[in-house]
Amino acid sequence: MKLLTHNMLTCHVAKCKKNNFPLKIVLANESSIHMEESDMNPDFIRHMIPKIDWRALKEAADSLELTGLPSNAPTPENVDENTMNALHHILMEADIQNCQLVCPNEECKRSYPVVQGVPNLLLTKDEV
Numbered sequence: 001m002k003l004l005t006h007n008m009l010t011c012h013v014a015k016c017k018k019n020n021f022p023l024k025i026v027l028a029n030e031s032s033i034h035m036e037e038s039d040m041n042p043d044f045i046r047h048m049i050p051k052i053d054w055r056a057l058k059e060a061a062d063s064l065e066l067t068g069l070p071s072n073a074p075t076p077e078n079v080d081e082n083t084m085n086a087l088h089h090i091l092m093e094a095d096i097q098n099c100q101l102v103c104p105n106e107e108c109k110r111s112y113p114v115v116q117g118v119p120n121l122l123l124t125k126d127e128v
């Protein structure tokens, strides 16, 4: 699961209406995050910047010790080279294999598994 995907995931439990984003990433172990080198596509990254929830991305990156993101979102026009490199690394190369995604809502705390890179957000009958 790429962090770009994580940036779009919220808790879907019917009763869980507030504070259900971003899901907290709890890695299964230290080797649960893979880095896959890929060629940078600056146009794609510029295109994605306005769609990203920056606070959620920054929080997720910090929790995984992926560094290099500024505190505030750049605009597609003013993104500097360091930030571009960090975004490429964090959004496109980091791939989370095994973890739990935990709802931040204190009254919910639903945990969703990510197994071999695939998040399972299916709910049980009484959660729908």
Ligand SMILES: [Zn+2]
Binding pocket: 011, 012, 013, 016, 020, 103, 104, 105, 108, 109, 110
């Ligand atoms: Zn929830």
